[in-house]
Amino acid sequence: MARISYPAREQLEQEVAIALDGMKPMNIFRMLARADTLAPPIFEATTRLFTRGCTQLSARLRQVAILRVAGAGNYDYLTAHHEPISARVGLSTGEVAAARYGRFNELGAQECAVARFATESTTTGDVSDPTFDSVRIFMQDRELVELSVVVGLYNCLGRVLKALRIETEENA
Numbered sequence: 500m501a502r503i504s505y506p507a508r509e510q511l512e513q514e515v516a517i518a519l520d521g522m523k524p525m526n527i528f529r530m531l532a533r534a535d536t537l538a539p540p541i542f543e544a545t546t547r548l549f550t551r552g553c554t555q556l557s558a559r560l561r562q563v564a565i566l567r568v569a570g571a572g573n574y575d576y577l578t579a580h581h582e583p584i585s586a587r588v589g590l591s592t593g594e595v596a597a598a599r600y601g602r603f604n605e606l607g608a609q610e611c612a613v614a615r616f617a618t619e620s621t622t623t624g625d626v627s628d629p630t631f632d633s634v635r636i637f638m639q640d641r642e643l644v645e646l647s648v649v650v651g652l653y654n655c656l657g658r659v660l661k662a663l664r665i666e667t668e669e670n671a
Contacts (some may be wrong), residue, residue, distance in 0.1 A: 502664050505529040518542045526665045527576065527656060544652060549584075556638075558588040558643040563610045564649050566598035567617035574657035579671040609637055613646065620650045 505526065508516055515532050518539040520527040531538045547553040548561060560584040569577035578599060585595045597605035598614050606614055614635040619626045634643065657663070 500664065501527070501530065501532065502528070502662075503533065506533050511535060511536040514539055522546070524668075525580070525671075526668055527660060530663055530665050531659070544648075547654075548649065548652075549641045554645050554651065556642045559590060559647070560609065560613050561649055562588055562590060563594075563598045563613045564617040564646060565653050566595060566648055567601065567614045568621050568657060570599040570601060571618045571621040572654060572657045574653075574660060576660045576665060576671075577653060577657055579667045586607060614639070616646065617650045620647070621654055 506529070508519070509531055511519065512535040515535040515538045519528060519532045522542050528538075528542065531541055547631070549558075554561070562581060565581045566585060567578065568574065569581060582595050582599070585598070587593070590598070593605060594610065596602070598610065601614065601618055602609045603614055612630070615630045616626055616634050619630050634646065638646065
């Protein structure tokens with residue numbers, strides 16, 4: 500059970516209530532709505548990651564990064580939501596498991612580099628030069644920044660999920 504109750508829609512400021520209406524009915528978004536001035540930009544950022552044309556980082560590599568953050572940070576909520584998304588963007592069951600559990604040798608070269616990047620950033624807060632260089636080989640500057648934002652954002656969300664003990668929805 501979450502440490503703080505989820506707000507009722509009528510308790511929310513109008514801007515955040517309208518922003519929340521545009522989101523999937525997920526506990527993370529319901530809880531974030533309590534931070535009424537912070538929630539709308541977070542909602543928009545997460546939505547843009549999944550809107551075609553808003554990022555150059557491929558959906559496949561985005562999902563490898565998110566799964567690795569979820570696995571390295573032990574963020575079960577993120578895993579529950581992102582394993583199905585990963586399958587929809589073309590990751591096989593084996594690739595999903597390899598990304599989640601950090602079985603780098605079971606991933607292609609690009610996926611492996613992204614998974615290592617996400618692991619290091621999640622576990623140490625930094626990325627070594629060799630790991631950064633392995634991603635730089637196939638990513639342009641914009642994609643590198645987007646990858647860094649994805650990893651940072653999902654670490655942020657994972658830590659919020661854990662600190663507030665936000666539970667995974669029954670239908671996730």
